[in-house]
Amino acid sequence: MSDDGDSTITVNGKAVALEPNDTLLSAARRAGATIPTLCHDERLKPVGACRSCLVEVEGQRRLVPSCLTKAEPGASVVTDNARIRRHQSVLMALYLADNVDAAATDDTADASELHELAEHVGAPLDWPRLETIREQRSIDRNPYIEFRADRCISCARCTRYCDEVESVSAITLAGRGSATTIATADQVSLMDSTCEMCGGCIAVCPTGAMTEKRPLLQLLKPATQLKKVRTTCNYCGVGCQLDLNVDEAANEGRGQVVKITSPEPGTMPNDGNLCVKGRFAYNFVDHEDRLTTPLIRNADGSYREAPWDEALAYAAKGLLGVKERHGADALGFVSSSRCTMEENYLVQKLARAAFGTNNCHQCAAT
Amino acid sequence: MAGLVTTFGAGAMTNSIPEIRDAEFLFVIGSNTSEAHPIIAMEMKRAVARGATMVVADPRRIWMTTIADRHLMLRPGTDVWLLNAMANVIISEGLTDPEFIERNTEQFEDVVAAVAEYTPEQAEIITGVPAEDIRRTARQYATTEKAGIYYTLGITEHSHGTDNVYALSNLVLMTGHLGKPSAGLNPLRGQNNVQGANDAGASPVFYPGYQRVDDPAAQAKYEQLWGTKLSPEPGMNLNVMMKAVGDQIRGLFVMGEDILLSEPNVKRLEEGMNGLEFLVLQDLFLNETARFADVILPAACFVEKDGTFTNSDRRVQLVRKGVEPPPGALADWEILKRLANAVGMSWSYEHPREIYREMAQSVPNFAGISHERISERNDGLQWPCLDDEHPGTKFLHEGGVLRGKGQFQAVQYRPSYELADDDYSLLLSTGRTLYHYNAATQTRRAPGLHAKQPEPFIEIHPKDARRRGIAHGDWVSVTTRRGQVECRAIVSRQVRRGCIWMPLHYAEARANLLTVDAGDPVTQTAEYKVCAAEVVKLRDGDGANTFPGSFYAAGGPGVVATPAE
Ligand code: SF4
Ligand code: SF4
Ligand code: FES
Numbered sequence: 028m029s030d031d032g033d034s035t036i037t038v039n040g041k042a043v044a045l046e047p048n049d050t051l052l053s054a055a056r057r058a059g060a061t062i063p064t065l066c067h068d069e070r071l072k073p074v075g076a077c078r079s080c081l082v083e084v085e086g087q088r089r090l091v092p093s094c095l096t097k098a099e100p101g102a103s104v105v106t107d108n109a110r111i112r113r114h115q116s117v118l119m120a121l122y123l124a125d126n127v128d129a130a131a132t133d134d135t136a137d138a139s140e141l142h143e144l145a146e147h148v149g150a151p152l153d154w155p156r157l158e159t160i161r162e163q164r165s166i167d168r169n170p171y172i173e174f175r176a177d178r179c180i181s182c183a184r185c186t187r188y189c190d191e192v193e194s195v196s197a198i199t200l201a202g203r204g205s206a207t208t209i210a211t212a213d214q215v216s217l218m219d220s221t222c223e224m225c226g227g228c229i230a231v232c233p234t235g236a237m238t239e240k241r242p243l244l245q246l247l248k249p250a251t252q253l254k255k256v257r258t259t260c261n262y263c264g265v266g267c268q269l270d271l272n273v274d275e276a277a278n279e280g281r282g283q284v285v286k287i288t289s290p291e292p293g294t295m296p297n298d299g300n301l302c303v304k305g306r307f308a309y310n311f312v313d314h315e316d317r318l319t320t321p322l323i324r325n326a327d328g329s330y331r332e333a334p335w336d337e338a339l340a341y342a343a344k345g346l347l348g349v350k351e352r353h354g355a356d357a358l359g360f361v362s363s364s365r366c367t368m369e370e371n372y373l374v375q376k377l378a379r380a381a382f383g384t385n386n387c388h389q390c391a392a393t
Numbered sequence: 394m395a396g397l398v399t400t401f402g403a404g405a406m407t408n409s410i411p412e413i414r415d416a417e418f419l420f421v422i423g424s425n426t427s428e429a430h431p432i433i434a435m436e437m438k439r440a441v442a443r444g445a446t447m448v449v450a451d452p453r454r455i456w457m458t459t460i461a462d463r464h465l466m467l468r469p470g471t472d473v474w475l476l477n478a479m480a481n482v483i484i485s486e487g488l489t490d491p492e493f494i495e496r497n498t499e500q501f502e503d504v505v506a507a508v509a510e511y512t513p514e515q516a517e518i519i520t521g522v523p524a525e526d527i528r529r530t531a532r533q534y535a536t537t538e539k540a541g542i543y544y545t546l547g548i549t550e551h552s553h554g555t556d557n558v559y560a561l562s563n564l565v566l567m568t569g570h571l572g573k574p575s576a577g578l579n580p581l582r583g584q585n586n587v588q589g590a591n592d593a594g595a596s597p598v599f600y601p602g603y604q605r606v607d608d609p610a611a612q613a614k615y616e617q618l619w620g621t622k623l624s625p626e627p628g629m630n631l632n633v634m635m636k637a638v639g640d641q642i643r644g645l646f647v648m649g650e651d652i653l654l655s656e657p658n659v660k661r662l663e664e665g666m667n668g669l670e671f672l673v674l675q676d677l678f679l680n681e682t683a684r685f686a687d688v689i690l691p692a693a694c695f696v697e698k699d700g701t702f703t704n705s706d707r708r709v710q711l712v713r714k715g716v717e718p719p720p721g722a723l724a725d726w727e728i729l730k731r732l733a734n735a736v737g738m739s740w741s742y743e744h745p746r747e748i749y750r751e752m753a754q755s756v757p758n759f760a761g762i763s764h765e766r767i768s769e770r771n772d773g774l775q776w777p778c779l780d781d782e783h784p785g786t787k788f789l790h791e792g793g794v795l796r797g798k799g800q801f802q803a804v805q806y807r808p809s810y811e812l813a814d815d816d817y818s819l820l821l822s823t824g825r826t827l828y829h830y831n832a833a834t835q836t837r838r839a840p841g842l843h844a845k846q847p848e849p850f851i852e853i854h855p856k857d858a859r860r861r862g863i864a865h866g867d868w869v870s871v872t873t874r875r876g877q878v879e880c881r882a883i884v885s886r887q888v889r890r891g892c893i894w895m896p897l898h899y900a901e902a903r904a905n906l907l908t909v910d911a912g913d914p915v916t917q918t919a920e921y922k923v924c925a926a927e928v929v930k931l932r933d934g935d936g937a938n939t940f941p942g943s944f945y946a947a948g949g950p951g952v953v954a955t956p957a958e
Contacts, residue, residue: 191442194442254715259710261694265410265432266702266703266706267432271713281717281718283716284696295708295772296409296410296704296773297410301432311677317722318691319691319721321721322689338690339728341687341688343735345644345670345671349670353643355624359629359634359642362648364582364586365585365695366586366649367586367695367701367702368586368592369749370729372593372595377732377733379615385626386597386634388629390656
């Protein structure tokens with residue numbers, strides 16, 4: 028034990044310096060210990076609901092939930108021993124007995140943390156199955172979010188997120204014991220609740236009980252077969268980081284964005300949160316209205332398709348013609364706050380260097 | 394934009410988004426944050442949950458007002474009165490920061506003189522906000538250490554938008570709320586890359602990095618970089634340009650915008666478009682503007698190309714290509730390169746990172762930023778970032794105001810361009826909603842967003858509705874001196890009496906047929922937030938529940954019975 032007892036704890040025999048507001052979990056993780064968690068999320072107040080993070084604290088007879096327990100200076104903690112493993116394995120087996128098969132979770136938006144964890148701790152998979160008695164909300168006509176009661180473990184990550192982060196409290200824990208379920212007020216559709224369709228409940232759910240609606244996931248392969256590409260949202264000025272989930276073989280090999288997921292909490296500027304537009308409004312990408320060939324207007328006002336070289340030569344000639352007839356300042360260049368920095372740079376360079384005018388402004392000049 | 398460059402020397406959020414959660418006082422003005430910037434709203438909610446005080450100044454009841462300590466429900470267009478009255482209180486009660494003023498600012502005397510007449514009592518008459526609320530807000534703002542101001546288009550989209558920004562800057566400078574974490578002045582940008590487009594020089598007066606086109610040194614720098622002569626004449630602002638379409642402007646190149654859906658006073662613009670000799674359009678979809686185009690070039694969208702966006706807190710982040718564009722479409726940068734080469738340039742960029750490098754080497758504040766560096770981090774890089782070792786800048790003005798001295802700008806109230814009168818007795822404001830985005834070419838192609846808000850609507854106060862025989866859900870016609878649209882009426886106390894509000898996302902009810910194109914004298918930003926209008930009932934509603942859920946739900950805060958006025 029270090030004699031610096033008022034600012035450190037010992038984790039598996041190793042001293043760790045404490046930071047303000049440390050729990051046993053945060054301190055132990057800093058010390059490199061792996062502690063499984065299900066109901067824990069850095070953005071939420073800990074509640075100690077799932078019991079998967081139990082550890083042994085010297086001088087205490089029972090295992091304690093590390094996510095909930097404040098790290099007291101001088102404490103000595105063990106995160107991994109036979110007793111803890113036995114606890115984890117029994118706990119996961121109980122959860123699985125009241126849940127679906129691992130194979131069935133392939134169709135959800137993300138891999139099920141529960142099933143991964145069960146495998147990781149070597150939980151017995153052959154325990155008898157229970158018939159779920161959690162109430163399932165009948166068909167909810169909201170377009171995005173589906174709740175599958177048979178996968179829920181009542182960890183309340185979703186309801187706490189809705190409450191503490193999104194602050195709209197659209198969903199809540201209802202019922203008791205093994206009948207505990209996730210409900211809306213009067214079990215109305217999310218559409219008629221205060222829900223803002225942020226999809227945060229989907230992102231935090233560790234089991235796939237909160238998931239994207241099946242129609243959205245129709246083409247979905249298991250998460251392991253999708254490529255994640257980190258990018259920046261193209262809607263508002265917050266610039267949320269998000270992950271495109273790409274099915275690379277789709278669209279004749281061009282690839283297709285089949286869903287959007289949020290990165291880990293702590294990823295700035297959005298701390299792993301997204302809004303309805305960032306998470307769900309990507310259908311336009313594959314919309315049939317997308318333009319796929321340059322168009323040139325005929326004398327009668329109709330359009331004809333043209334190859335790129337011809338269309339560009341025509342555009343160049345048209346703009347240069349205006350410049351010849353009326354001078355460079357008879358040209359205007361409207362750039363876009365939706366396009367990239369590089370593209371905006373090129374538009375002003377085009378206006379200034381190629382055509383000789385400063386008549387260049389982005390649309391949305393605020 | 395221009396306002397902040399004048400007063401502080403940089404037109405951007407002075408703080409970072411992650412600092413909001415630690416703020417102790419939040420003054421949110423002209424920003425429907427939970428709908429326009431939901432993620433910033435989450436940070437604000439977090440601050441409030443930790444005990445911060447929040448005051449919202451907005452003519453409408455919005456979601457944020459439901460968690461605010463105080464809602465200053467001012468009459469549209471009277472912001473300068475409100476803000477000058479707050480300055481009046483701070484000065485007369487001796488709550489300024491004399492040391493900061495002395496060390497970091499100039500022209501404070503002008504403001505002292507200018508706001509002397511803006512007493513809270515007078516302000517109450519004009520703004521409709523109780524004098525006591527103005528006093529309390531001013532005191533709390535001045536005496537709280539971590540006090541931040543957040544604003545958006547509700548401040549800038551006025552014919553006096555720059556004055557509004559000056560009035561806010563004055564409050565910041567006189568209280569020394571600058572150069573510290575969680576305390577500053579923060580414009581929240583409406584679009585993903587407004588900040589970046591400005592930074593990149595898509596502006597008639599600035600080269601990249603706010604270097605003026607009429608500054609000979611800047612001109613010489615870019616003449617050398619680009620190897621050609623450049624014009625020292627500032628160009629036309631967007632609003633001026635749109636008014637000149639068909640007249641001085643005979644040829645137009647438009648990238649990624651539907652100007653006919655998003656520019657004010659669109660009727661006048663449509664007439665002008667007929668006088669254009671040549672129009673090139675570059676976009677994902679055929680839009681309203683396409684009717685006038687001579688050539689349309691199909692572009693790739695953000696998941697189909699590489700590049701960077703710069704967000705509201707000056708954070709340069711990577712846009713990464715995840716999929717190939719549809720066959721036949723090209724990334725905008727590639728189209729621009731080929732177009733430039735078709736007019737005789739010889740641009741050879743192979744990847745956007747080369748373009749960024751060219752820009753960064755011409756702007757000291759961006760010099761340390763590159764695609765390569767950003768890709769090694771998970772939080773982007775915030776300018777100023779001076780060299781390859783520089784970590785970026787979380788909040789501005791730390792060692793003193795960037796401009797050298799913060800510039801106080803005395804402002805006087807000027808009424809909005811058009812006020813209500815006998816023929817058009819209501820004040821119309823326009824805005825955005827959570828479920829759609831600007832011209833909605835993307836969001837209306839998302840079935841769920843469309844289901845949530847499928848139809849155009851106005852919000853109208855119950856008393857105004859009753860006088861006109863309008864019931865909740867009825868179809869009405871909204872008329873101004875410029876045009877007329879049809880939509881559904883939402884009878885709600887969300888709006889003040891005498892005011893109506895309408896979202897601007899719907900092609901079949903284009904709010905910009907109605908709005909004035911009067912521009913701010915400095916920025917030329919058009920006045921989308923105030924014009925005179927009248928509403929007439931057309932026919933009964935069919936009882937459809939137009940706005941299921943959220944703020945508008947029966948029993949939700951939007952239509953909950955609030956004390957009658
Ligand atoms: S989508 Fe967001 S608002 Fe709706 S229930 Fe889930 S967490 Fe709550
Ligand atoms: S739905 Fe998911 S997040 Fe919510 S309580 Fe059930 S398992 Fe937990
Ligand atoms: S993670 Fe600690 S009890 Fe769930």
